[in-house]
Amino acid sequence: xxxxxxxxxxxxxxxxxxxxxxxxxxxxxxxxxxxxxxxxxxxxxxxxxxxxxxxxxxxxxxxxxxxxxxxxxxxxxxxxxxxxxxxxxxxxxxxxxxxxxxxxxxxxxxxxxxxxxxxxxxxxxxxxxxxxxx
Ligand code: ZN
Numbered sequence: 001x002x003x004x005x006x007x008x009x010x011x012x013x014x015x016x017x018x019x020x021x022x023x024x025x026x027x028x029x030x031x032x033x034x035x036x037x038x039x040x041x042x043x044x045x046x047x048x049x050x051x052x053x054x055x056x057x058x059x060x061x062x063x064x065x066x067x068x069x070x071x072x073x074x075x076x077x078x079x080x081x082x083x084x085x086x087x088x089x090x091x092x093x094x095x096x097x098x099x100x101x102x103x104x105x106x107x108x109x110x111x112x113x114x115x116x117x118x119x120x121x122x123x124x125x126x127x128x129x130x131x132x133x134x
Pocket of ligand 1: 008127
Protein backbone atom coordinates (compact mmCIF):
# COMPACT_ATOMS: atom_id res chain seq x y z
CA UNK A 1 0.00 0.00 0.00
CA UNK A 2 1.34 3.40 -0.94
CA UNK A 3 -0.37 5.99 1.23
CA UNK A 4 -3.68 7.02 2.72
CA UNK A 5 -5.65 8.17 -0.30
CA UNK A 6 -8.63 9.53 1.57
CA UNK A 7 -10.73 9.28 4.68
CA UNK A 8 -14.45 8.66 4.17
CA UNK A 9 -16.92 10.35 6.50
CA UNK A 10 -20.60 9.39 6.60
CA UNK A 11 -22.93 12.39 6.80
CA UNK A 12 -26.68 12.82 6.89
CA UNK A 13 -26.86 15.89 4.71
CA UNK A 14 -24.15 16.48 2.13
CA UNK A 15 -25.04 20.10 1.47
CA UNK A 16 -24.88 21.03 5.16
CA UNK A 17 -21.68 19.07 5.66
CA UNK A 18 -20.04 20.65 2.60
CA UNK A 19 -20.55 24.02 4.28
CA UNK A 20 -19.23 22.76 7.59
CA UNK A 21 -16.10 21.14 6.14
CA UNK A 22 -15.44 24.15 3.89
CA UNK A 23 -15.27 26.24 7.04
CA UNK A 24 -13.04 23.66 8.71
CA UNK A 25 -10.55 23.37 5.84
CA UNK A 26 -10.81 26.99 4.69
CA UNK A 27 -11.68 25.95 1.13
CA UNK A 28 -14.57 24.42 -0.76
CA UNK A 29 -14.86 20.83 -2.01
CA UNK A 30 -13.45 20.36 -5.49
CA UNK A 31 -15.97 17.87 -6.76
CA UNK A 32 -19.17 16.00 -6.10
CA UNK A 33 -20.06 12.68 -7.62
CA UNK A 34 -22.96 10.27 -7.33
CA UNK A 35 -22.06 6.57 -7.21
CA UNK A 36 -25.31 4.92 -8.14
CA UNK A 37 -24.16 1.33 -7.51
CA UNK A 38 -23.39 2.21 -3.86
CA UNK A 39 -26.38 4.48 -3.35
CA UNK A 40 -24.23 7.43 -2.34
CA UNK A 41 -23.58 11.04 -3.14
CA UNK A 42 -20.00 12.05 -2.46
CA UNK A 43 -17.95 15.20 -2.27
CA UNK A 44 -14.19 15.53 -2.07
CA UNK A 45 -11.89 17.98 -0.32
CA UNK A 46 -8.13 18.20 -0.81
CA UNK A 47 -6.19 18.59 2.41
CA UNK A 48 -2.51 18.73 1.61
CA UNK A 49 -1.59 15.40 0.00
CA UNK A 50 -4.71 13.69 1.27
CA UNK A 51 -8.39 13.88 0.61
CA UNK A 52 -11.52 13.76 2.65
CA UNK A 53 -14.60 12.16 1.10
CA UNK A 54 -18.03 12.97 2.49
CA UNK A 55 -20.70 10.35 1.82
CA UNK A 56 -24.47 10.81 1.94
CA UNK A 57 -26.97 8.00 1.32
CA UNK A 58 -29.27 8.38 -1.69
CA UNK A 59 -31.52 5.46 -0.75
CA UNK A 60 -32.62 3.74 2.45
CA UNK A 61 -30.73 0.48 1.72
CA UNK A 62 -27.45 2.28 0.98
CA UNK A 63 -24.51 1.08 3.11
CA UNK A 64 -24.16 4.67 4.33
CA UNK A 65 -27.79 4.79 5.50
CA UNK A 66 -27.24 1.53 7.41
CA UNK A 67 -23.99 2.79 8.90
CA UNK A 68 -25.57 6.03 10.16
CA UNK A 69 -28.53 4.10 11.54
CA UNK A 70 -26.19 1.89 13.59
CA UNK A 71 -23.37 4.23 14.53
CA UNK A 72 -24.42 7.76 13.65
CA UNK A 73 -22.37 10.15 11.53
CA UNK A 74 -18.60 9.85 11.59
CA UNK A 75 -15.56 8.19 10.08
CA UNK A 76 -16.79 5.43 7.79
CA UNK A 77 -13.64 4.14 6.09
CA UNK A 78 -9.97 4.73 5.40
CA UNK A 79 -8.85 4.35 1.80
CA UNK A 80 -5.34 3.32 0.80
CA UNK A 81 -3.82 3.92 -2.58
CA UNK A 82 -2.46 0.77 -4.24
CA UNK A 83 -0.57 0.32 -7.50
CA UNK A 84 -2.07 -3.04 -8.48
CA UNK A 85 -5.42 -3.69 -6.84
CA UNK A 86 -5.77 -7.27 -8.15
CA UNK A 87 -2.38 -8.25 -6.75
CA UNK A 88 -3.16 -6.56 -3.45
CA UNK A 89 -6.52 -8.37 -3.15
CA UNK A 90 -4.76 -11.70 -3.73
CA UNK A 91 -2.03 -10.86 -1.21
CA UNK A 92 -4.51 -9.78 1.48
CA UNK A 93 -6.76 -12.79 0.88
CA UNK A 94 -3.74 -15.05 1.36
CA UNK A 95 -3.04 -13.20 4.61
CA UNK A 96 -6.52 -14.11 5.82
CA UNK A 97 -8.34 -10.81 5.38
CA UNK A 98 -11.96 -10.91 4.27
CA UNK A 99 -12.47 -9.05 1.01
CA UNK A 100 -16.02 -7.77 0.49
CA UNK A 101 -15.72 -7.59 -3.29
CA UNK A 102 -12.97 -9.71 -4.79
CA UNK A 103 -13.61 -8.19 -8.19
CA UNK A 104 -12.69 -4.49 -7.99
CA UNK A 105 -15.53 -2.14 -8.88
CA UNK A 106 -15.68 1.39 -10.17
CA UNK A 107 -15.82 3.82 -7.26
CA UNK A 108 -15.89 7.60 -7.04
CA UNK A 109 -13.04 9.82 -8.23
CA UNK A 110 -11.91 7.64 -11.14
CA UNK A 111 -10.85 4.70 -8.97
CA UNK A 112 -11.12 0.95 -8.97
CA UNK A 113 -12.04 -0.01 -5.43
CA UNK A 114 -12.35 -3.02 -3.13
CA UNK A 115 -13.32 -3.17 0.54
CA UNK A 116 -12.07 -5.31 3.41
CA UNK A 117 -14.59 -6.50 5.95
CA UNK A 118 -14.16 -4.58 9.23
CA UNK A 119 -14.38 -7.80 11.23
CA UNK A 120 -11.00 -8.82 9.82
CA UNK A 121 -9.40 -5.40 10.45
CA UNK A 122 -10.21 -4.52 14.08
CA UNK A 123 -13.45 -2.81 13.17
CA UNK A 124 -12.04 -0.47 10.54
CA UNK A 125 -13.54 -0.56 7.06
CA UNK A 126 -10.58 -0.43 4.68
CA UNK A 127 -10.91 0.61 1.04
CA UNK A 128 -8.23 -0.21 -1.50
CA UNK A 129 -8.16 2.11 -4.46
CA UNK A 130 -6.25 2.19 -7.66
CA UNK A 131 -6.36 5.12 -10.05
CA UNK A 132 -7.94 4.16 -13.38
CA UNK A 133 -5.53 5.09 -16.12
CA UNK A 134 -7.30 6.11 -19.30
ZN1 ZN B 1 -13.81 6.11 -0.22
